Amino acid sequence: MFADHISETIKNGGEVQRVATRDGFGEGLLEAGKRDDQVVALCCDLTESTKTHLFANQFPERFVQIGVAEQNLASVGSGMAAMGKIPFITSYAMFSPGRNWEQIRTTIAYNNANVKIVGSHAGVSVGPDGATHQAIEDMAIMRAVPNMIVIAPCDVHEARKVTLAAAKHDGPIYFRLGRSGSPVVTTEETPFEIGKAQLMFTRDHAMERKVGIVSTGSLLHSSLMAAHELQMAGIGASVLHMATIKPLDTEALAAFAADHDALVTVEEHQVIGGLGSAVAEFLSETNPTKIARIGIQDQFGQSGEPDELIAHYGMDVPSIVAAGKRVLE
């Protein structure tokens, strides 16, 4: 059963609207800028692609065009935060935090600087640009850094809320965005809180076998569809959406794991170091649970259309359904 805060279209099985999460960021940043004049934005020659241009056009005096220099981007952001600004530093995830990891570690995280790192074009759903531009290790490298919060919003509405919440939170945050349209699963009213997981689909309690799907980012919709299919096949399935993968909502996760026979984690990211790792690390110490991890299996991406690539790398609905059945065996 879908949670109340899921969009009616999804609940009724209507045609799903697809909007890129970066659009939600663009709107959220503009809104955050209107609410707080200390919010500033910095970008590396990708202003339109990252949707930072909405803010830059409205507040040119609070926008810094850094040019193609992501290492500088991170540390200039740190310097601005030291003077009381709330900088959003934006680029493609492959370049920030991809290229400038050490600058983020030393000048943002170690300083505990109030910088928001926004990585657009995350995942293989970047599509035709190919492997060089598909960030699929970004959450792993950010998750390993102390003081860092890591978030993967599921859709345009959540991306907007993450942006607003990030502006209000004092401390470093990384969040990733997608290039292509992500299914709109939530509504403007769906609550969002940093660090809180949300139950999005509850299993049919009459079914004997029960699998829990834990997802992050824009694969939430596929996870919901997979849960629905599993239930049609007589397997009780639930979906826990973990937009924040660090800090992990261990309370929600512990309860969720206890309520299911096995779990499937779903993320558009390497299975090494991301959500699947985080879930497995926690549960192996507290409640050893059988887990199947959906994600990129230690490979590089390639050119192709987003849906084609999601299917090829085993992250589509049939793959999640199959994993759900397999993990119960």
Place this chain on the structure above:
Amino acid sequence: MQYLTSTQIKSLERTANEIRQSIIEMLAEAGSGHTAGPLGMTDVFTLLYFALLKHDPANPNWADRDRLILSNGHICPVLYATMAHAGYFPVEELMTLRKFGTRLQGHPHREALPGIENSSGPLGSGLSQAVGMAIADRMDNPYTSKFFYCLTGDGELQEGQIWEAAMLAGKEKLHNLIVIVDRNGFQIDGYTQDVMPMEPLAEKWESFGFDVQEVDGHSMRALNDAIGKAQAVYSQPSVILAHTIGSKGVDVFERDFRWHGNPPGKGPEDRVPKSEQAKVALEKLRTLAGMIDKDTIS
């Protein structure tokens, strides 16, 4: 520009000598750390903290203070020693350098010690932070009178990020930014000219939009004049190439790149045996290399 009387200069030189002694003592006690850079930059630090910076050691977070952003964090013994002598914390605490639980981390940590503006160590990121601070300050105070002093090494200029930051500083015409380069001509592996030639260095900075000056990094008067002039440049950022002598003040250590990354007690032995290095260095400083009788000075 602030004029320094000869009495003031004498007093600054005396303070610099005391700071150098602290550097030797703290490094010898720590048993690791860098010697050449800290001794070489002591005059610059002393002039800044004791004559030029707008700052308040009792209130290190004072919003209107000038900012000193140390980019080459490995020379932090001179930063710590100068801060202690300026009153930020007790001089005795210098002996905790690099020890477990210390506020004086092996490379500076902003969160550990009030008065430290930025964590540094990995080279090349300090200038970017200084540029970010200068841009942010100008957004709030277009007629700012604050200055952002960024101190870098010369080997450090081999980092690409330095030039990313320089490009942005030039583009933004950051008149409130003053970069001081410790041009001692060497780095861990040898002379910069051998490891990776830096020259023509002045022209490089000039082409990135900086006002460039070259000065004797040990002359309080020349440094004071150069910084005063840099403060008066309104249309562009400034860089001062401070020509320094590595390990300045201890003649038997001077100009030798092998002192870059070693403390007294672990340096090259061909001139002073390891066991004597700290003692000899302190004696050289107390007697100004034998020019004065140590018994006559208090």
